Amino acid sequence: MSWQFDSERPIYTQLVEELALRMVTGCYGPGSRLPSVRELAAEARVNPNTMQRAMAELEGRGLLRTERTSGRFVTDDLELLENEKRRLARVHVDNFLSRMAELGFTTEQALELAADKGVDNQ
Amino acid sequence: MSEHSPYLLEARSLTRSFGRNVALSGLDLRLAPGHIVGLLGPNGSGKTTLMKLACGLIKPTAGEILIDGEKPGPESRSKVAYLPDTSYLNDNMRVSDIVEMYADFYADFDREAAFSLIRDLKVDEKARLSTLSKGTREKVQLVLVMSRRAKLYLLDEPIGGVDPAAREYIINTIIGNYHPESTVLISTHLIYDVEPVLDHVLFLKEGRIVMEGGVDELREQSGKSLDALFREVFRC
Amino acid sequence: MLGKLLKYEFRATARLFLPIYAAIAILAGLMLLLRALPDDARGVSFLTFMVGLIYVVAAFGLVITTVVVLVSRFYKNLLGQEGYLMFTLPVTTGQNILAKLIPAMCWTIGSSLLCFLVVILQNFFSGGAPIRIPNGETAGFILLMLLALAAFILFCYMCMAIGQTFNEHKFLASVGAFIIIQLVLQILGVAGAFGLFKLGALANLSFSVDNIPGWSVLAGANVAMLAACAVFFLITRWLLDKKLNLA
Structure with a gap:
């Protein structure tokens, strides 16, 4: 996975999203150790302070925990990860629905279309 | 012992003119440890002048500049790692000689780190600088500067004249060797490439700071990238 | 260092x-x-x-x-x-x-x-x-030669330090500084000697070289040369400290 940022929004927000996505998709699996702030900053080519802030935010949400000597770990609370996954899904759904609204579809019509698409695929 | 200052760099009404031309005009600036700061502005906005003042190559016309609480001099130079905007090494020297020279003069120089970075570059240690390409020479200069464990790094246009691949290398070297007790000041007019690396920026225009702030705060407020913001501030 | x-x-x-x-x-x-x-x-x-x-x-x-x-x-x-x-x-x-x-x-x-x-x-x-084991006078003379050499080199440095303050044609400016300052020093030297001579004549002193012991002339020359070195060094240092103008 590569780190890509769109230019309009704060990098910090995008880092939080990307890290959360990596955790819920298992790229950084439950209970696994995360690379250090400096390593991650170098990998993403972002400012270490910004990376640090993003990690602190995730820690605040309970998705990450710090062990004083051995570094940062992804939570092994599967329910928490599942909730985060749903929260991220919610954002996509909201985006989808508001786009559809712009096109003049009601929520029901939009969902119907999405369901059709799902059926088509099968 | 000098009085302890919380700032690595502090400028008060800093002014420098060259004849009738005012390069910096009443600049007030404070840089605390632990940041990568972008000094952004078009050519001739005073970026190089500020860097030269900070390492004592030139003296202020008025006002003052302090490095870690003291005036620039031999003492402050042992804390400042400066990358000038020119090729400043003797071409006859071998790469290994220059590394040893840096190790000799700067107590904070990490010799092993330097040699390992040189090896990463696939540069022959025994090669004379005159045999290296311009881009490689610039990378060697950056390696020397970033192999110091200095308090303040002053990088004047480090990605100015190099290709995109080299830019990536340079930016990685800067992040990889930066440590949290120090501050890096990077001057550039190529904002797009460095933007994600910075956490604070100063926009310099005709010798004055016209905008300053945290990168994410500025992006949040304006809803624009710094690159776009820069084009707006410096529109002709 | x-x-x-x-x-x-x-x-x-x-x-x-x-x-x-x-x-x-x-x-x-x-x-x-x-x-x-x-x-x-x-x-x-x-x-x-x-x-x-x-x-x-x-x-x-x-x-x-x-x-x-x-x-x-x-x-x-x-x-x-x-x-x-x-x-x-x-x-x-x-x-x-x-x-x-x-x-x-x-x-x-x-x-x-x-x-x-x-x-x-x-x-x-x-x-x-x-x-030969050099006697005092020879030693004094050798010292004078060394100081004169140092003064000459420092003089060259000073002229280059002056020349570099120009934005263009720095080397030409250095050579120019060399020629002009040499000329001024020569004129001052002649004028100074002439002035001393006049003063001496007024005070009715005889400035015959015979009256002055050799060692004091040598010592005086050494002191003067050392002073010249100091002046050239200090001017050079001041220029490079305050007026450095790297291309």
């Missing part, structure tokens, strides 16, 4: 001087060898002549090299782009100047001695006049 600067300066200049020194030493040895041969064969005398000629040319080349290196090291290493490195090292400007002056003096002295190497060696091998 001065020691480290000196180490690198000697290393950088030795690259240029040592090969020339070696060549001249070989030529000198060759000449002595040829002179030792019986002088009857035409070939030998021709060879002696040729080697002698090459020796003189080489010695002359050495003198030129010394002057060029003395000027260019200061100009290139401190006032050129390498100045960005030299003036951001944790050293003082005074140390940077001394680190150029001391090697320049050593190489000048070495070059001068080498030019007379043949004479010295010949003297030694032919068991000629033993080396």
